[in-house]
Amino acid sequence: xxxxxxxxxxxxxxxxxxxxxxxxxxxxxxxxxxxxxxxxxxxxxxxxxxxxxxxxxxxxxxxxxxxxxxxxxxxxxxxxxxxxxxxxxxxxxxxxxxxxxxxxxxxxxxxxxxxxxxxxxxxxxxxxxxxxxxxxxxxxxxx
Amino acid sequence: xxxxxxxxxxxxxxxxxxxxxxxxxxxxxxxxxxxxxxxxxxxxxxxxxxxxxxxxxxxxxxxxxxxxxxxxxxxxxxxxxxxxxxxxxxxxxxxxxxxxxxxxxxxxxxxxxxxxxxxxxxxxxxxxxxxxxxxxxxxxxxx
DNA sequence: CCACGTCGTAACAACTAGAGTTACGACCAT
DNA sequence: ATGGTCGTAACTCTAGTTGTTACGACGTGG
Numbered sequence: 095x096x097x098x099x100x101x102x103x104x105x106x107x108x109x110x111x112x113x114x115x116x117x118x119x120x121x122x123x124x125x126x127x128x129x130x131x132x133x134x135x136x137x138x139x140x141x142x143x144x145x146x147x148x149x150x151x152x153x154x155x156x157x158x159x160x161x162x163x164x165x166x167x168x169x170x171x172x173x174x175x176x177x178x179x180x181x182x183x184x185x186x187x188x189x190x191x192x193x194x195x196x197x198x199x200x201x202x203x204x205x206x207x208x209x210x211x212x213x214x215x216x217x218x219x220x221x222x223x224x225x226x227x228x229x230x231x232x233x234x235x236x237x
Numbered sequence: 238x239x240x241x242x243x244x245x246x247x248x249x250x251x252x253x254x255x256x257x258x259x260x261x262x263x264x265x266x267x268x269x270x271x272x273x274x275x276x277x278x279x280x281x282x283x284x285x286x287x288x289x290x291x292x293x294x295x296x297x298x299x300x301x302x303x304x305x306x307x308x309x310x311x312x313x314x315x316x317x318x319x320x321x322x323x324x325x326x327x328x329x330x331x332x333x334x335x336x337x338x339x340x341x342x343x344x345x346x347x348x349x350x351x352x353x354x355x356x357x358x359x360x361x362x363x364x365x366x367x368x369x370x371x372x373x374x375x376x377x378x379x380x
Numbered sequence: 381c382c383a384c385g386t387c388g389t390a391a392c393a394a395c396t397a398g399a400g401t402t403a404c405g406a407c408c409a410t
Numbered sequence: 411a412t413g414g415t416c417g418t419a420a421c422t423c424t425a426g427t428t429g430t431t432a433c434g435a436c437g438t439g440g
Contacts, residue, residue, distance in 0.1 A: 098238060133427085140389085157438040182240055198373075220352075283417095300409040
């Protein structure tokens, strides 16, 4: 399916900011976050920019700049994060429209769309059941 | 997520074969299927080869060759098809291993894996609830 | 009011996967 | 033997993800 790591990285970044703030710091820099994720700071800034658009994160510029959570970890579900960074569906229909003169070619689109809608709903329900607070609790429990 | 159309095409092909056989034909050629899907026959042969490996389809070679279902449409769920063609997970973890000296970097992997396992289970359960017979019924009902 | 640290973002390269296409050998009923 | 079809390799094209460099914009602290 060519799965990507965007949800993982986004959850990592937000959780890291949350823990960092909980330890008394105001803002976290993309460089600090990137050091934990083990990637380039620009990758973090790009992802956090999308999360900011979705109202999950905030940023400050200038000296002493950095990133903050817009809401508490407990108020952010993985579904919120997912929706902020993954606009498209999990399954795609045909790239080229199938033969409309064929019964199957004509009806397969709507039929599969109905199934895919159900799948997306199940996926979202599952993601909605976990908050970043849950993720952090898991992390600290295992440490 | 860069979703692909493999599940859609695979379901289309199998359903087409099923309907074609139900109308009295022995085998369906990749060219006929490709004409309904509106793609290249090789694309169909490649996909059906994977479905054959999973025991969902069979093929004959030589003259009068072509494809058949290995099981009835009612005995093939979309989960069967999905598993035959999509080996990987929907969500990936970090590409590079995160910083193990950071609490979050160390614990985020297992934490997200637990969530992703739940998501995959929900997705599979949803796909398991629909057979190709259901898909064909939808198609014929809408026609 | 300037300097420094950080964000914001464009631009590019590397890599991967999906999809389409061509080509050709293998196979087998007729 | 012939012709139709599968089996599969090889190639191209496209798009998305990730990493990287670069540089302007910004604003706080000195």
